[in-house]
Amino acid sequence: xxxxxxxxxxxxxxxxxxxxxxxxxxxxxxxxxxxxxxxxxxxxxxxxxxxxxxxxxxxxxxxxxxxxxxxxxxxxxxxxxxxxxxxxxxxxxxxxxxxxxxxxxxxxxxxxxxxxxxxxxxxxxxxxxxxxxxxxxxxxxxxxxxxxxxxxxxxxxxxxxxxxxxxxxxxxxxxxxxxxxxxxxxxxxxxxxxxxxxxxxxxxxxxxxxxxxxxxxxxxxxxxxxxxxxxx
Numbered sequence: 001x002x003x004x005x006x007x008x009x010x011x012x013x014x015x016x017x018x019x020x021x022x023x024x025x026x027x028x029x030x031x032x033x034x035x036x037x038x039x040x041x042x043x044x045x046x047x048x049x050x051x052x053x054x055x056x057x058x059x060x061x062x063x064x065x066x067x068x069x070x071x072x073x074x075x076x077x078x079x080x081x082x083x084x085x086x087x088x089x090x091x092x093x094x095x096x097x098x099x100x101x102x103x104x105x106x107x108x109x110x111x112x113x114x115x116x117x118x119x120x121x122x123x124x125x126x127x128x129x130x131x132x133x134x135x136x137x138x139x140x141x142x143x144x145x146x147x148x149x150x151x152x153x154x155x156x157x158x159x160x161x162x163x164x165x166x167x168x169x170x171x172x173x174x175x176x177x178x179x180x181x182x183x184x185x186x187x188x189x190x191x192x193x194x195x196x197x198x199x200x201x202x203x204x205x206x207x208x209x210x211x212x213x214x215x216x217x218x219x220x221x222x223x224x225x226x227x228x229x230x231x232x
Contacts, residue, residue, distance in 0.1 A: 024093055024129045027085040028078070032125070035118035036078040042115045043071045043103045067102060070095045093130040097174070100126060104211040109218045120215050127208060130174040136161045140193040154183035174208070181205040 028036070047067045074096060077086040088096065104119045139162040147155040157176050164170040172180070181201035188198040 024088045038118045097126045101211040127175040133169040178205045
């Protein structure tokens with residue numbers, strides 16, 4: 001987790017969303033398939049026992065049942081040894097993202113390092129597949145100097161959002177929203193008109209950041225050995 005993280009494209013998987021239709025094809029390799037299966041098995045162990053999760057509250061019980069249903073769906077999609085890609089709707093990608101975030105937040109230093117690594121990689125993979133549709137308030141025009149501070153797609157997405165009519169929904173990938181939240185937050189020190197927008201973007205991106213930093217922090221701690229554990 002301490003090393004610079006590679007993008008999903010660098011690792012091999014390709015995410016294809018055609019014209020922002022409600023259909024997402026994630027082309028996966030054997031390594032990514034193994035990561036899905038690791039996370040699915042670990043997720044089932046986290047959510048199969050409802051005692052600690054439900055705590056007598058109907059909403060938490062429904063959420064646990066939704067996570068288990070998502071795990072079953074992902075397992076059916078990725079279990080075949082010759083799987084080349086999986087197809088999700090945008091809503092299924094949102095459910096998968098919620099599941100991976102919740103599973104990552106329940107990870108500890110005792111969670112196997114391969115599972116923690118798989119959670120981090122799939123967190124990024126699903127983030128790039130999920131699309132969020134925005135209706136934004138009027139945004140200020142930024143100078144060329146400020147736009148040039150964008151490291152990736154942040155300025156292009158800002159300009160698309162700024163140019164969208166009030167009644168239009170502007171699609172932005174969740175991974176792009178995460179990058180945009182960081183960039184606009186830095187700009188807000190110089191452009192006060194984007195401060196509210198920056199706060200809203202951070203709120204959308206916060207679950208990802210919390211899960212990412214939780215995995216990062218527990219990965220810095222040594223894994224505790226159980227008395228009867230022979231090998232990690």
